[in-house]
Amino acid sequence: MTGRKVAKNVFFLGAIDWDRRLFDELIPLPDGTTYNAFLVKGSGRAALVDTVDPSMSHVLLGMLDDSGIDQLDYVVINHAEQDHSGSLPLVLEKYPEARVVTNQKCKNLLMEMLLIPEEKFLVIEDRSTLLLGNKTLEFIFCPWVHWPETMITYLREDKILFTCDFFGSHLATSDLFATDKSLIYESAKRYYAEIMMPFKVPIRKNIEKIQDLPIDIIAPSHGPLHGQPGFILDAYREWISDRVKNEVVIGYVSMHGSTHKMVEHLVDVLIQQGIRVKQFDLTRADIGKFAMALVDAATLILASPTTLGGTHPQAVFGAYLVNALRPKTRFVSIIGSYGWGGKMHDQLVDLLSNLKIDFLDPVIIKGYPKKQDFESLTKLGVLIRKKHDENAIS
Numbered sequence: 001m002t003g004r005k006v007a008k009n010v011f012f013l014g015a016i017d018w019d020r021r022l023f024d025e026l027i028p029l030p031d032g033t034t035y036n037a038f039l040v041k042g043s044g045r046a047a048l049v050d051t052v053d054p055s056m057s058h059v060l061l062g063m064l065d066d067s068g069i070d071q072l073d074y075v076v077i078n079h080a081e082q083d084h085s086g087s088l089p090l091v092l093e094k095y096p097e098a099r100v101v102t103n104q105k106c107k108n109l110l111m112e113m114l115l116i117p118e119e120k121f122l123v124i125e126d127r128s129t130l131l132l133g134n135k136t137l138e139f140i141f142c143p144w145v146h147w148p149e150t151m152i153t154y155l156r157e158d159k160i161l162f163t164c165d166f167f168g169s170h171l172a173t174s175d176l177f178a179t180d181k182s183l184i185y186e187s188a189k190r191y192y193a194e195i196m197m198p199f200k201v202p203i204r205k206n207i208e209k210i211q212d213l214p215i216d217i218i219a220p221s222h223g224p225l226h227g228q229p230g231f232i233l234d235a236y237r238e239w240i241s242d243r244v245k246n247e248v249v250i251g252y253v254s255m256h257g258s259t260h261k262m263v264e265h266l267v268d269v270l271i272q273q274g275i276r277v278k279q280f281d282l283t284r285a286d287i288g289k290f291a292m293a294l295v296d297a298a299t300l301i302l303a304s305p306t307t308l309g310g311t312h313p314q315a316v317f318g319a320y321l322v323n324a325l326r327p328k329t330r331f332v333s334i335i336g337s338y339g340w341g342g343k344m345h346d347q348l349v350d351l352l353s354n355l356k357i358d359f360l361d362p363v364i365i366k367g368y369p370k371k372q373d374f375e376s377l378t379k380l381g382v383l384i385r386k387k388h389d390e391n392a393i394s
């Protein structure tokens, strides 16, 4: 592959990973991803901004070969996670004169994780600058988006913000810039839901830090670039807001049909109540879609049978994931069926300890649902609508 021009003397040296289907051994990538690196050629010096996943080092090194630079002065590392830093050892082997430009926290992580020698680093401070001749890089610390060391780099003269994971999307595409807005919205929201959602509060502060910058291009390190930055900035502002929607997400497991029958009835009641419902079988759902649904929903229902005396393991996984993602969900209820007893309800409540939620009365039944059980589920659905109305959730 050959590098592509982003602006005058600014090049995209990214690798498109069309075939990757899992990230962090957890996150489904239905549309693959990209690892974006950028070459900034100033009149005096050249800097590479981030590298690529080590599985695709050859792509980056090939593009550097084709780039026409004899010398690489700096490698800016915005984030230490290996999908962006992992090719750094090979880049430094190829360009031994290059200094690694990053903050102290990132330096410490790179020394631990990639065994980069200390003398390679040039440690920078928040809002400090690096001159490349006629181009100026400014470093803006954005901690906890999504690691403690994360920062972004602003190319002043071209008004380009290199944001690494921030504003990224797992989308393998040959488009350099985002064109299909509905496609990019979905993949960026999936990315936000699975990686950024637990960090809503730091993201709010970090968006404030950049709101007065003139920005022509947002260049993340996953997915296409944003030539109309307002689109992704507005999407993030909505996702990180306190606003929730009149929606219920149901994550369920059913072994012999009893819990499924309960879910089916509750879904019908909720629809009759004018509530949008998103239902996920936790044994086979795309957990990325489950996470995306949690970005906006006011209410979550977890439904599980009792297995081996407790919660079904797949429902435990779902609850653990929700707890880790920390959505802005306001209300939760737990429903399910048991055969001879168990601690399913209490276990699920304990697993959601990170969330600031109002637990609505559970509906836990014995065996297959009967008339009074359906009535309890109907009451739950009506109560959810009442709670949404009381909180002006539309």
Ligand code: FEO
Binding pocket: 079, 081, 082, 083, 084, 146, 165, 222
């Ligand atoms: Fe794309 Fe946090 O790495």
